Amino acid sequence: MRRPAIAGEALGSFLLFATVIGSGIMAERLAGGNVAVALLGNTLATGAILFVLVTMLGPVSGAHLNPAVTLVMRLRGHIGTGSAAAYVCAQLAGGILGVWAAHAMFAAPIFELSEKARNGPGQWLGEAVATFGLVLTILGTAKVRPDSIPASVALYITAAYWFTSSTSFANPAITVARSLSDSFAGIAPACVPAFVAAQIAGALAAHIVSDILFSDIPKEAA
């Protein structure tokens, strides 16, 4: 278990979650009620920081920043159980600090709970599809063109913010962290378990499907 890798997961989650929450607050405050305009700002910021973090932290920790990704990497044997547990703790701790830092930056109450209900079969299907696509993108791109992982992850989430009804959380840690923010990107705590279950189902499906699609292809075939 390398210390810089754990630090990388914590710091990366801090910056990622601060961006998701902070840009959501900024966007909602400035958008004058046009939610699509607010979502454009939120999307642009999230996609941009993902490129930066995955580029910079990829060689440090793999830049998971997401327990669903860490789970699949554990299942595929790329990371040990102890390291995986430490990764998830770092993601949650760093990420929640990021949410609170965003609140502090925007002079909002630090500690709060979201009251934004997000539920129903449509949103659960959305989370499953979103996480399936994210994990498939990571596994497939790593196989065929690893240099494109930062751009592909950033652009996948950019698309998924718009094509799923839930705006693609696709990450159990960010789902928990967002429940601690009563803002644009929040989710009521009671809605968290179903989101996380759908995300794990989608991630496991991608773990299986990627073997069908990519097993024939020699590494860096592109």
Add this chain to the structure above:
Amino acid sequence: MRRPAIAGEALGSFLLFATVIGSGIMAERLAGGNVAVALLGNTLATGAILFVLVTMLGPVSGAHLNPAVTLVMRLRGHIGTGSAAAYVCAQLAGGILGVWAAHAMFAAPIFELSEKARNGPGQWLGEAVATFGLVLTILGTAKVRPDSIPASVALYITAAYWFTSSTSFANPAITVARSLSDSFAGIAPACVPAFVAAQIAGALAAHIVSDILFSDIPKEAA
């Protein structure tokens, strides 16, 4: 006929068409009546997912995701007749499932027909120009700088959503699939045949013009 290639075309079309329809529904619901804002969201999502899919599926199936592309690749001898037919079936089947998945995610009726009329010589010219440019981009970029194909395809469609009056379907399979969605990105079934004819005309023109422009250039001259 390789199975992973067929699966790649089906899955890629599923994700692409789900993105086109889903982001159109999201954008229209949130945009408060400003259609340009809605089109910005729809464009951003479509361009982003195209980069992801073409990067990841290029080495699997060539990432056609479009019968007009498959037709030109057949004419140029890059794919056999049987494989081409299987590709088109996979694009249609996967893509239509993607449309229905988008409906399910947004809690819209799964099965519907579009009532959005899209016709007239301007829009038909638009589809011909759009598909001409798309196929030329694929053939030319493949010759001079193949590493840029994902970015060029994504950015070509990003531009074409705005510079053609039809918002550039440029894809017979997506034209059929969009007729099954009464949403932002839909097209009335009666308008489909003329769109598809214009798309095929544009694709064939690019097939010819690309030989004039690019035949002198050694491979990877860039």
Add this chain to the structure above:
Amino acid sequence: MRRPAIAGEALGSFLLFATVIGSGIMAERLAGGNVAVALLGNTLATGAILFVLVTMLGPVSGAHLNPAVTLVMRLRGHIGTGSAAAYVCAQLAGGILGVWAAHAMFAAPIFELSEKARNGPGQWLGEAVATFGLVLTILGTAKVRPDSIPASVALYITAAYWFTSSTSFANPAITVARSLSDSFAGIAPACVPAFVAAQIAGALAAHIVSDILFSDIPKEAA
């Protein structure tokens, strides 16, 4: 004088100018009077098609698509006088056809003259600065990191649409062609000569300044 190069300049200008005019019409029609939203759509489309065209046509013709660029390349001895003249004719002919194609696609009158006045010292300074920056970007990037030319040209124009009061025509051929369109991107014919003079002044300044900045640097130093 290679025929594919002339054809490349004509076809590239056709697609570029059709995009500038077409996306301007689309954006203005849909934006509900919010000019910043319209300019976002116009910018996104223009930047995107520039990446595509410079990538694809760079090895064919150098992808000038702009008489100010052709003039500087002639002064630097990268192209002969006869070829330069043919390039400029191809840019104008292809580009004007592109404007008319955009009109046809949007069911607007094909032949018209712009009535949009664009003048005053601020806009002339804007055109000089915009063209200075564009030509400096081309010359500098070609020296230090030629693979980045398509992205740098596309992103330079993306920025310049916003940081100059004239929205950066930065191209004498497109200035003439835009005078033939009474739409969002148009310019009244009487305003054309001053714009073109400012563009040539900016291009010549970049020709000189680039030697100061980049002469010490070995090729592909990046």
Add this chain to the structure above:
Amino acid sequence: MRRPAIAGEALGSFLLFATVIGSGIMAERLAGGNVAVALLGNTLATGAILFVLVTMLGPVSGAHLNPAVTLVMRLRGHIGTGSAAAYVCAQLAGGILGVWAAHAMFAAPIFELSEKARNGPGQWLGEAVATFGLVLTILGTAKVRPDSIPASVALYITAAYWFTSSTSFANPAITVARSLSDSFAGIAPACVPAFVAAQIAGALAAHIVSDILFSDIPKEAA
């Protein structure tokens, strides 16, 4: 102390600061009061020009364009004290000329002082976080994937415009220069010292943290 490097810092700061101020004026004038739409235009232009300038000027001067970056490079021994001082002077002089050029292009009064108050602990924390992230991005990306520095710097600032309450000045020179513009991107002179102090604190923190995160990693490990 190489002359082209000093010229590069001056010219780069001129274009960068002209873009920040100019696109802010353009965006505010056109956005019809929707501040989120204005910030989208301002963000797009700033991110785009940063990619262009860092690509082109990286091999000339390192493309600091920012005294906080120059300070950290001095602390790390990558630049001498005399050169660092000359860099900062060039950044300030070139950048302030860029602000005045933007005013001239938009026919605004050349010389003015901003009246826009920007203060409070939230914004100071924002500046510290923003500059911390910027400097960490530069140091980390330079270590693991130097080819991605232009894209990462551009996208980091794109995100930071949205996730910090201060819209991320993250640059002492631009903070001073913006105090000379009573426009969208301005800051009242009295608010400058606290912003600069927060920026320096963030930069120093990144200088330290980068050694923890990246010291184990072999150069170009990505």
